Amino acid sequence: MTIQSLKLTNFRNITSAEIFPSAGVNLLVGENASGKTSILEAIYLLSMVRSFRSKKTKNLINHTADQFTVFANLNAGEANTYSLGIQRHQQAADTDILFRGQKPSGVAELTAALPVQLINPDAFRLLEGSPKDRRQFLDWGVFHVEPTFMHCWKRFQRALKQRNSLLRHGRIDELELQLWEKELAVNGEQITALRQAYLASLKPIFANLLDRFLGLQNFTLNFQRGWDKNVDLTESLFLSRVKDREQGFTQAGPQRADIRVAMNGYTAMDVLSRGQQKLVVSALKLAQGALLSEARNKQCVYLIDDLPAELDKQHRRIFCEVLEKQSGQVFITGVDAEALADGWQKPESISWFHVEHGQISLKPCPSTK
Ligand SMILES: Nc1ncnc2c1ncn2[C@@H]1O[C@H](COP(=O)(O)OP(=O)(O)O)[C@@H](O)[C@H]1O
Ligand SMILES: [Mg+2]
Numbered sequence: 001m002t003i004q005s006l007k008l009t010n011f012r013n014i015t016s017a018e019i020f021p022s023a024g025v026n027l028l029v030g031e032n033a034s035g036k037t038s039i040l041e042a043i044y045l046l047s048m049v050r051s052f053r054s055k056k057t058k059n060l061i062n063h064t065a066d067q068f069t070v071f072a073n074l075n076a077g078e079a080n081t082y083s084l085g086i087q088r089h090q091q092a093a094d095t096d097i098l099f100r101g102q103k104p105s106g107v108a109e110l111t112a113a114l115p116v117q118l119i120n121p122d123a124f125r126l127l128e129g130s131p132k133d134r135r136q137f138l139d140w141g142v143f144h145v146e147p148t149f150m151h152c153w154k155r156f157q158r159a160l161k162q163r164n165s166l167l168r169h170g171r172i173d174e175l176e177l178q179l180w181e182k183e184l185a186v187n188g189e190q191i192t193a194l195r196q197a198y199l200a201s202l203k204p205i206f207a208n209l210l211d212r213f214l215g216l217q218n219f220t221l222n223f224q225r226g227w228d229k230n231v232d233l234t235e236s237l238f239l240s241r242v243k244d245r246e247q248g249f250t251q252a253g254p255q256r257a258d259i260r261v262a263m264n265g266y267t268a269m270d271v272l273s274r275g276q277q278k279l280v281v282s283a284l285k286l287a288q289g290a291l292l293s294e295a296r297n298k299q300c301v302y303l304i305d306d307l308p309a310e311l312d313k314q315h316r317r318i319f320c321e322v323l324e325k326q327s328g329q330v331f332i333t334g335v336d337a338e339a340l341a342d343g344w345q346k347p348e349s350i351s352w353f354h355v356e357h358g359q360i361s362l363k364p365c366p367s368t369k
């Protein structure tokens with residue numbers, strides 16, 4: 001899906017703006033605090049119904065207004081156009097969403113329709129953050145590629161909650177515990193199998209991108225499923241009952257899974273420069289988008305906040321080359337127009353936007369000025 005038009009009203013510092021982005025690369029240039037990241041945030045909101053900067057969507061309402069609206073026309077190929085509108089009122093308990101003229105069944109419906117990959121300074125968390133950050137990354141991919149994942153995930157979460165609540169009770173009903181453990185194990189094994197299969201498909205795409213970005217081949221993505229290698233999940237749950245009871249929660253299982261990103265056996269975080277880390281994280285995210293398009297023929301929207309930061313000219317060029325070849329719509333922000341203009345093979349096919357004090361206007365490409 002690509003964004004054909006995007007209209008923002010009272011969103012952060014943007015009181016009113018409408019843009020018609022290209023289906024390929026879009027560059028947003030402007031001074032600090034002009035509103036560039038806010039535009040990426042609005043696009044992210046359309047997919048996730050939350051911000052990547054603040055916990056409360058209410059914070060996105062312009063300080064002088066009492067509600068914001070983000071409205072987009074999405075193109076699903078050929079003549080299929082869908083409308084998507086999200087509105088948040090200061091006094092309302094929740095966000096109002098209209099997708100194709102109706103209230104969607106849930107956020108997952110929007111996320112599935114408009115897959116978004118964000119590459120911003122927080123993306124480093126994929127390497128330096130907690131296992132939860134890496135699980136979220138992994139599950140984003142599995143969710144989009146494997147339709148049965150969501151169902152297993154919900155059942156697993158419910159069973160986990162039930163088991164944890166039983167563990168905290170004084171007297172435990174053995175039969176009930178057994179039932180929930182069975183449900184946990186069946187869905188947990190299934191989630192793990194889907195995660196493993198997904199990673200196996202992702203690895204060669206990631207390796208290829210990393211080779212182009214950094215000329216590095218000795219990278220490994222090691223999946224840790226979250227419990228003892230030598231036993232199945234049913235047995236692991238049974239064996240850890242006493243310990244889990246003491247702690248009051250289930251300690252092992254897919255809820256503890258992780259991916260170790262390593263180079264020559266060393267954890268990536270410990271041996272790579274900041275610029276290299278940015279490229280590794282970007283390669284992981286771009287690989288997810290490429291796999292989605294390969295496996296499901298779905299296009300991803302990439303949001304790249306401050307592309308030039310941390311990258312030298314040579315690596316910026318390789319990055320641009322990869323982005324131009326990758327299918328999917330791209331939005332890139334930057335402060336310096338010259339740094340953003342450099343490195344594109346087909347600069348004439350790129351759309352430029354100038355962002356200034358919350359106003360967005362089409363901008364002539366600097367190299368053709
Ligand atoms: N709810 C809001 N209402 C009005 N202005 C806001 C709101 N939230 C953030 N801002 C301001 O919007 C400006 C643009 O922020 P941002 O999009 O991060 O800029 P950029 O990415 O271009 O540096 C900042 O000055 C910020 O303080
Ligand atoms: Mg910014």
